[in-house]
Amino acid sequence: MKNLIAVGTLAALTAFALAAQAQQQRGQQQGAPPPQGVGAASADPGAGFGPRELTTFKVRDNFYMIRNGQSGNCSVLIADDGVVLSDNKFEMDHDAIMTKLREITDKPVLYVINTHMHGDHSGGNAKNQDLGAKVIAHENARFQMSMTQTKGLPTITLEDHMRLYHGEFILDIYWLGRGHTDGDIVVHLPKQNMIFMGDLFATWDPYVTLIDYPGGGSLREWTRTLDRALALPFTTVIPGHGGATDRAHLETYKAQLTRMQDMVREMNRAKKPREDIQKMLETEFGWSGFVTTLGLDGVIREMQ
Numbered sequence: 001m002k003n004l005i006a007v008g009t010l011a012a013l014t015a016f017a018l019a020a021q022a023q024q025q026r027g028q029q030q031g032a033p034p035p036q037g038v039g040a041a042s043a044d045p046g047a048g049f050g051p052r053e054l055t056t057f058k059v060r061d062n063f064y065m066i067r068n069g070q071s072g073n074c075s076v077l078i079a080d081d082g083v084v085l086s087d088n089k090f091e092m093d094h095d096a097i098m099t100k101l102r103e104i105t106d107k108p109v110l111y112v113i114n115t116h117m118h119g120d121h122s123g124g125n126a127k128n129q130d131l132g133a134k135v136i137a138h139e140n141a142r143f144q145m146s147m148t149q150t151k152g153l154p155t156i157t158l159e160d161h162m163r164l165y166h167g168e169f170i171l172d173i174y175w176l177g178r179g180h181t182d183g184d185i186v187v188h189l190p191k192q193n194m195i196f197m198g199d200l201f202a203t204w205d206p207y208v209t210l211i212d213y214p215g216g217g218s219l220r221e222w223t224r225t226l227d228r229a230l231a232l233p234f235t236t237v238i239p240g241h242g243g244a245t246d247r248a249h250l251e252t253y254k255a256q257l258t259r260m261q262d263m264v265r266e267m268n269r270a271k272k273p274r275e276d277i278q279k280m281l282e283t284e285f286g287w288s289g290f291v292t293t294l295g296l297d298g299v300i301r302e303m304q
């Protein structure tokens, strides 16, 4: 069982990056339709999928995003005594992230938050720890990581909630339920009316919904998890992949997941074969590759 989890997790490490590449290629062929997000996203030239090169976007004073299209967003919160990073991409991105970071601040990285365990969000942990940072994650995410790695494990974990006071920022870190994995946390900044969603919300167009069942993911629970997030007060949303966007965009994403639940349940009731459900997920929701491998049997089993 442990081996199964480990193999699934390894596969998932690259799943988002691969799906992302496919989407980007498809988008380029089709003339890259604009993202559905508005508000903050419309002022962000890297909104939607994201630039190919690592690029720094200023979202507001003391808050930046370092982004590219190949892996998860790295968010930078700067206070007088140091920096909090929310996610740190792949290990191979570490040096480039630090170069970009040094263009905006010379302060040390005090904390790294992993929104979940996938390697395109937590890959820089060991290198950040070598530089003195403490890594924070959900206990389930740490458990999943400990199946496949010994270096870079988080040393601070939470079950339901923790609060970090960081200069002008209060970071309320919540576990609101399963979804993309069973260890996704959201970071709510009540004073700034912002929320960081990790891969509970990934926004390239069309959406990619990776339900990592070996990593504890759940389509059935994902919408309830998003309901709990939507109950918090915020206007700006930072997705796991894609540019800063707004609440309406997150609601659209949730509606898409509800539609997926309904369609799989309906096909299960009509006793449609696995191949038909796979085809529906490919045509309606853009599933392919790892997204299908990690998600198909799980959604069929769950949505009875």
Ligand SMILES: [Zn+2]
Pocket: 016, 116, 118, 121, 180, 199
């Ligand atoms: Zn992920």
